[in-house]
Amino acid sequence: MSYFTAIQPIQYEGATSRNPLAFKHYNPTELVNGRTMEEWLRFAVSYWHTFTGDGSDPFGVSTMQRPWNHYQGLDLAKARVEASFEMFEKLNVPYFCFHDVDVAPEGNTLRETYRNLDKIVQMIKEYMKTSRTKLLWNTANLFTHPRYVHGAATSPNAEVFAHAAAKVKKGLEIGKELGAANYVFWGGREGYETLLNTDMKQEVDQLARFFHLAVDYAKEIGFDAQFLIEPKPKEPTKHQYDFDVATGLAFLQSYGLKEHFKFNIEANHATLAGHSFEHELRVARINGMLGSVDANQGDLLLGWDTDEFPTDLYSTTLAMYEILLNGGLGSGGLNFDAKVRRGSFEPEDLFYAHIAGMDSFAVGLKVANKLLEDRVLEDFIAERYRSYTEGVGLEIMEGRANLHTLEKYALEQTEIKNRSGRQELLKATINQYIIEVKR
Numbered sequence: 001m002s003y004f005t006a007i008q009p010i011q012y013e014g015a016t017s018r019n020p021l022a023f024k025h026y027n028p029t030e031l032v033n034g035r036t037m038e039e040w041l042r043f044a045v046s047y048w049h050t051f052t053g054d055g056s057d058p059f060g061v062s063t064m065q066r067p068w069n070h071y072q073g074l075d076l077a078k079a080r081v082e083a084s085f086e087m088f089e090k091l092n093v094p095y096f097c098f099h100d101v102d103v104a105p106e107g108n109t110l111r112e113t114y115r116n117l118d119k120i121v122q123m124i125k126e127y128m129k130t131s132r133t134k135l136l137w138n139t140a141n142l143f144t145h146p147r148y149v150h151g152a153a154t155s156p157n158a159e160v161f162a163h164a165a166a167k168v169k170k171g172l173e174i175g176k177e178l179g180a181a182n183y184v185f186w187g188g189r190e191g192y193e194t195l196l197n198t199d200m201k202q203e204v205d206q207l208a209r210f211f212h213l214a215v216d217y218a219k220e221i222g223f224d225a226q227f228l229i230e231p232k233p234k235e236p237t238k239h240q241y242d243f244d245v246a247t248g249l250a251f252l253q254s255y256g257l258k259e260h261f262k263f264n265i266e267a268n269h270a271t272l273a274g275h276s277f278e279h280e281l282r283v284a285r286i287n288g289m290l291g292s293v294d295a296n297q298g299d300l301l302l303g304w305d306t307d308e309f310p311t312d313l314y315s316t317t318l319a320m321y322e323i324l325l326n327g328g329l330g331s332g333g334l335n336f337d338a339k340v341r342r343g344s345f346e347p348e349d350l351f352y353a354h355i356a357g358m359d360s361f362a363v364g365l366k367v368a369n370k371l372l373e374d375r376v377l378e379d380f381i382a383e384r385y386r387s388y389t390e391g392v393g394l395e396i397m398e399g400r401a402n403l404h405t406l407e408k409y410a411l412e413q414t415e416i417k418n419r420s421g422r423q424e425l426l427k428a429t430i431n432q433y434i435i436e437v438k439r
């Protein structure tokens with residue numbers, strides 16, 4: 001059974017190709033700084049947007065025309081698995097990601113949900129035996145069902161906590177069964193709506209307890225995937241506890257969890273938090289916490305998580321710059337947590353969208369690598385901070401200065417000279433590199 005009969009396997013045809021169903025820049029086997037593009041980029045398809053999402057939004061019903069739409073229940077789940085592996089192969093992607101409810105329908109009881117999951121997970125496992133596509137990460141959906149109305153791990157209701165814990169236990173078992181490289185926690189409904197009914201200290205303590213239980217259980221069953229927290233500042237709730245990387249880091253440190261986690265950074269979540277994508281990547285990187293990426297982009301004119309496919313080359317360049325400086329993403333990858341627009345409802349749009357995202361990050365990789373090779377920013381930055389490598393600056397950095405010595409120094413100063421930050425020049429230089437690499 002084929003779901004995408006009109007689509008042939010997508011090939012790399014080079015920058016001058018006009019074939020919409022070909023890669024222009026993503027050439028998986030091409031070497032960039034000692035690794036193949038495939039190894040640097042580690043692309044993943046997200047199951048929820050691509051196979052489960054139907055185009056409905058708070059104002060309108062589904063629009064997506066999908067060749068599996070006529071199925072229901074477990075048959076629908078099975079058809080989606082078949083379609084997904086066909087797509088992974090045609091796109092030649094090394095990874096995919098899913099939430100438990102994306103792959104199998106929730107039953108009326110937890111036992112029934114487990115039974116549905118077991119069937120589908122076995123089917124996925126069979127497909128994985130002959131497919132090259134591996135599981136980048138899985139996660140438990142702890143936000144859709146009405147039981148999570150007040151949160152999951154941070155719910156005031158311990159019965160909800162227990163249910164969420166069971167879903168994570170199952171998720172960890174599934175991750176182990178399918179050889180997931182990472183396991184993600186996104187706190188969809190965590191965070192409060194009003195302090196008037198909230199015990200904040202209690203909620204944050206609960207959340208930490210929840211993570212410790214997951215860490216312990218993964219250890220118990222020998223599941224050695226990297227644990228990832230995915231920060232987000234709002235939507236659906238206010239997400240106070242995992243607002244951004246800095247907030248998440250402070251939480252992990254306070255509760256002795258830092259060594260067990262890294263961050264899964266989503267571009268659109270960064271911009272919702274009032275940060276740039278590269279800011280979040282940088283904060284994670286300099287703290288040794290850059291784990292994986294949800295590669296998408298937001299619409300800056302809309303204040304929500306629009307999860308568009310990434311096409312902004314400036315952004316993919318600065319993202320890949322951070323990833324290269326991080327020495328790659330380790331066990332992480334670039335997961336397209338991205339959906340085709342509601343108006344892009346035909347099945348082939350799924351291919352156009354992934355090709356656009358993959359090519360955009362391939363360009364970003366090539367440009368960032370060239371920028372690093374030529375030390376375009378490095379030399380400028382080193383020079384900008386040179387005053388800390390000698391004299392009073394070196395004394396400050398080595399801890400030999402105190403307020404007395406600094407005051408003495410300042411009193412003897414005659415004139416302080418600052419130098420230009422050269423922002424416009426640097427931006428123009430980056431543009432020049434993007435234009436050159438695209439050719």
Ligand code: XLS
Nearest residue numbers: 139186230266294305337
């Ligand atoms: C929602 C999140 C979600 C996570 C996985 O905004 O991005 O999709 O990636 O639960």
Ligand code: NI
Nearest residue numbers: 230266294337
């Ligand atoms: Ni995400």
Ligand code: NI
Nearest residue numbers: 266269305337
């Ligand atoms: Ni998101």
